[in-house]
Amino acid sequence: MDIDPVDEFERELRGAFERRPAPPSLKRRLMEKRRAKQVVRPWVTWQRLAASLALTAVLAGGVEWRIVEERRKEEAAREQVFTALRITSHALDQMNARLAARRRGNQD
């Protein structure tokens, strides 16, 4: 039976491209690597936990600092307003006193 040359070539390719056996060391090294990773995992977990806690602490500290800073600024602004009101009140008192004195002078 005549064989189509393309088919034969392709069949030759299939033969040439059969899977190669992997080196025996591949599986051994893989299993070792995996075991090593599993041993390391608790450390990694703790490290991640510690890093998360540290990050949370830093963020919480930052937020707290910001709140305190805002309160301080609010307090300072309130103090300034009170001071301005006191000065205004004092000025008005002085003005009232002068007007009262002048009124008394005009009556005399």
Added chain:
Amino acid sequence: MANDRQPDFEQLPEFEKEFEKLVDQHQSMVFSLALRMTGDRGLAEEIAQDVFMEMDRNLGRLESADHACFWLRRVTMSRSTDAMRRRRVRGIDLWVEMEDVHGAAVEERASPLSARLEQLLATLPEPQRAALILRYQEDLTPEEIAATLAAPVATVKSHLQRGLKLLRAKAATHLKEFVRGH
């Protein structure tokens, strides 16, 4: 060939636990894909290790044995392409190294004709080589190759056609005894 393409896992939890079994079933496929793509045994072994370690990290996401096989092929091809790109940037021609270092070993294991066909495959452009490897090593259809390489089916068909034509032309030139003998 691809006779162990569809391992029969019955339950997903078991499947997740059987990393070793998956390695046994697919190490030859992963290693051969990486070897034929890169032409470097050491690099192919490294790629195979990386691929299986990544599979270990993603075991929970693999939905079935077929999915695992598809995933392994896809990641292996992608890693191999990346590795070749990195080597090219460093100015190393892997297949020249392959011929120098491992050529003799290839000749020993395979028939001389097979070994020379494999060497000719190495001279093809990378996309054509990838398509032909998946077609003739893994016995995949163009649609399956397209899914594996994340490429349009038409492109894959074109790569297969051109790659095969080029390989036949090279074989006709370099393997005259094959042409005459048949």
